[in-house]
Amino acid sequence: AQKVTQAQTEISVVEKEDVTLDCVYETRDTTYYLFWYKQPPSGELVFLIRRNSFDEQNEISGRYSWNFQKSTSSFNFTITASQVVDSAVYFCALSEALNRDDKIIFGKGTRLHILP
Amino acid sequence: ETGVTQTPRHLVMGMTNKKSLKCEQHLGHNAMYWYKQSAKKPLELMFVYSLEERVENNSVPSRFSPECPNSSHLFLHLHTLQPEDSALYLCASSQDPGQGRSPLHFGNGTRLTVT
Numbered sequence: 737a738q739k740v741t742q743a744q745t746e747i748s749v750v751e752k753e754d755v756t757l758d759c760v761y762e763t764r765d766t767t768y769y770l771f772w773y774k775q776p777p778s779g780e781l782v783f784l785i786r787r788n789s790f791d792e793q794n795e796i797s798g799r800y801s802w803n804f805q806k807s808t809s810s811f812n813f814t815i816t817a818s819q820v821v822d823s824a825v826y827f828c829a830l831s832e833a834l835n836r837d838d839k840i841i842f843g844k845g846t847r848l849h850i851l852p
Numbered sequence: 853e854t855g856v857t858q859t860p861r862h863l864v865m866g867m868t869n870k871k872s873l874k875c876e877q878h879l880g881h882n883a884m885y886w887y888k889q890s891a892k893k894p895l896e897l898m899f900v901y902s903l904e905e906r907v908e909n910n911s912v913p914s915r916f917s918p919e920c921p922n923s924s925h926l927f928l929h930l931h932t933l934q935p936e937d938s939a940l941y942l943c944a945s946s947q948d949p950g951q952g953r954s955p956l957h958f959g960n961g962t963r964l965t966v967t
Contacts, residue, residue, distance in 0.1 A: 740894075769953050779940060781958040788953065827895070833953065840956060842895040 738763050740830050742843035749818055750851050757813045757846045759828030767833035770811045775825040823850045855879045858943050858959035866967055873928040873962045875943030883949035884926040886918060889940040901926060902949035933966045
């Protein structure tokens with residue numbers, strides 16, 4: 737069965753600090769996709785990144801970077817030099833490639849507070 | 853113009869009322885979804901429509917009734933709700949259903965309060 741665990745319920749850091757959000761997943765499929773979404777106070781979930789199970793290269797996009805490690809079933813997200821605008825709830829999600837019901841499983845989310 | 857638009861943004865209804873939530877996507881996507889977001893719980897998938905056919909009904913009570921008249925519009929009809937149904941209801945769409953790889957594009961949600 738699919739499962740996504742975000743053990744950090746809430747994190748607070750001071751602006752300009754780096755912060756890492758953890759995500760651990762479970763799946764029996766060999767082909768799957770991992771996602772991160774950001775939910776600011778406005779409510780809309782914003783897609784940040786998708787990674788497929790065969791691509792373990794780390795990715796960097798500006799101040800955001802992602803570390804995918806199949807050996808530990810983790811897909812962690814790091815924000816470098818955090819800013820107040822990064823305050824939001826961040827969700828990690830998993831989708832299995834063979835699922836016919838388009839089910840994307842979300843973690844419970846990590847609420848990130850960036851303090852000025 | 854946002855890709856996925858939901859109305860209303862806020863809704864307060866009594867337990868005997870009937871109301872509908874509306875979602876419209878302007879992205880040309882082929883699948884639409886309803887998710888429920890309650891406090892301290894993971895996002896719960898309620899319904900999936902792929903090419904206008906319902907492909908998933910995730911054990912949702914019959915007091916929630918979805919309707920997908922075309923690939924751009926999705927409704928959630930509500931009747932005789934319970935206070936525990938109060939939540940943020942999120943609509944989403946995706947381009948390539950059935951393969952697991954399409955990211956979801958979400959609307960802003962409807963904040964529902966049942967009194």
